[in-house]
Amino acid sequence: MHAELLGVLEDFERLWMVAGFADQFAANLARPRTAVMPGDPYDLVLEEHHRRLVAALRRARQRGEAVPDRGLDELADALVGFYLSRRLCQGRLDGWALTALGTIIE
Secondary structure, three states: OOHHHHHHHHHHHHHOOOOOHHHHHHHHHHOOOOOOOOOOHHHHHHHHHHHHHHHHHHHHHHOOOOOOOOOHHHHHHHHHHHHHHHHHOOOOOOOHHHHHHHHHOO
16 A cells, blocks of 8 residues: 555544644534535635545556545545544544555455
């Protein structure tokens, strides 16, 4: 498994540690907004992370890594969902990214 893909995935956890972001992310999870405000920094950051994760998955597939033959957007969502599920259930977070990747990459 390529370090780039792991690093981009682990970036999602690091976003939760940025001052102010965790509170807003949690609020958005609890009370989803019906409309996104143009230029909202939280949305911009999440969109950019998603874009980078999809790009890293694409490059991994091109390198011949066993990335499943599914939509890359959906795989990115599933990987991020792995972190959110563990965080919401107060599960073990150490090693979550490797475990998440291990569930989709053979």
